[in-house]
Amino acid sequence: MSDNGADDQIAAIRAFNRFYTRKLGVLDQHLGKSPFSLSEARVLYELAHRDDVSAKEIGNELGLDPGYLSRIVQSFDEKGLITRKPLPADRRQHQLSLTAKGRQAFAKLNLGSQTEVAAMLAQLPAGEAARLTQAMATIEDVLEQRPSRRAAVVLRSHRVGDMGWVISKQAAAYAADYGWDISYEALVAEICAQFIKSYDAAREHCWIAEVGGEPVGSIFLVKATDEIAKLRLLQVEKKARGLGVGRALVQQCIEGARQRGYRRMTLWTQSILVAARGIYKAAGFELVAAKPHHSFGQDLIGETWERDL
Structure with a gap:
């Protein structure tokens, strides 16, 4: 493949990325009127779909910096969205689970996201x-x-x-x-x-x-x-x-x-x-x-x- 061909493909992918992120409105790092950032919403999603998962597993899955993830987990804990209990094999690690309040927060976030996407598809x-x-x-x-x-x-x-x-x-x-x-x-x-x-x-x-x-x-x-x-x-x-x-x-x-x-x-x-x-x-x-x-x-x-x- 010629250099020009490769350059054209790179430019096309970068242009699509700019279009896609703008279209979905994630550049401001917040989802609609939700109080959660994009990264917080991704962590909530993982917790809602996996039972007794560790913070380390979520970090590896989402590619999040451990320090940043730790701050998200601490914030969720302070808001009563999650429970934490030490892992038997490594008490430095914690199993995380959503509380009833946490599931309500995710359900509201998820429904809002579904509504926004449905509105886009309806057009x-x-x-x-x-x-x-x-x-x-x-x-x-x-x-x-x-x-x-x-x-x-x-x-x-x-x-x-x-x-x-x-x-x-x-x-x-x-x-x-x-x-x-x-x-x-x-x-x-x-x-x-x-x-x-x-x-x-x-x-x-x-x-x-x-x-x-x-x-x-x-x-x-x-x-x-x-x-x-x-x-x-x-x-x-x-x-x-x-x-x-x-x-x-x-x-x-x-x-x-x-x-x-x-x-x-x-x-x-x-x-x-x-x-x-x-x-x-x-x-x-x-x-x-x-x-x-x-x-x-x-x-x-x-x-x-x-x-x-």
């Missing part, structure tokens, strides 16, 4: 949002240079046409994998129809997982009571299994329930759905009840799983 022509997120995934994939590169998973909100896709894919998958009959398709259709008819954006949501711009999975958050949210219709296409799609969908559903003010979460599944049960258990759900039943043309054991939020 784009039809189809351009998917093109934008796929381009971002490509940039991340190229720059990370992972030894075994995996396709990026993008979670988006439901839109017109998605319910038909969910019904078709759910019915076909469970018929092929477990021999369930058409009565399961009827149940999924009823759930989706009710979701559309009574949809309350403040309390409910559906997320569609995409890889390469193609739908590969779904999950629903619906209202059970004012205090309890229900997780429904988790499904991942066979071609996308092993990419972390199911875990990403469940974590998004849990976080969505927290942001909408629920205190507890429940779900109903079957004992034969081993992979899904593993995801639920890893996400903090506990089996609270099991009952045999005959449904979808099969003898099954229905299970209720729950967790606090």
Whole structure:
């Protein structure tokens, strides 16, 4: 490659970086009207998505100076956002966890960020949002240079046409994998129809997982009571299994329930759905009840799983 070609590429990347940081408004180091700096917001995000993580682990993950990170942790502690306890293996290091106040602060910050991004995406022509997120995934994939590169998973909100896709894919998958009959398709259709008819954006949501711009999975958050949210219709296409799609969908559903003010979460599944049960258990759900039943043309054991939020 000629020097001019390399110079042009460097100039293009630097120009994009200036454009991107200006577009997202991070040059002022504050997020909207939030009291947190960009670095503080990143630390809050890590604490909200990881249990009992050490300050050192967060520093390594985010590339933060230890002294600067220490000041952030001290500030969070003084504000009652976190708890700290010494690590058994090295009492100079501390495990950090968000308090209820800390989770409330993150939920407010996260919701504000989601609203701002949603407003930006709403201004784009039809189809351009998917093109934008796929381009971002490509940039991340190229720059990370992972030894075994995996396709990026993008979670988006439901839109017109998605319910038909969910019904078709759910019915076909469970018929092929477990021999369930058409009565399961009827149940999924009823759930989706009710979701559309009574949809309350403040309390409910559906997320569609995409890889390469193609739908590969779904999950629903619906209202059970004012205090309890229900997780429904988790499904991942066979071609996308092993990419972390199911875990990403469940974590998004849990976080969505927290942001909408629920205190507890429940779900109903079957004992034969081993992979899904593993995801639920890893996400903090506990089996609270099991009952045999005959449904979808099969003898099954229905299970209720729950967790606090």
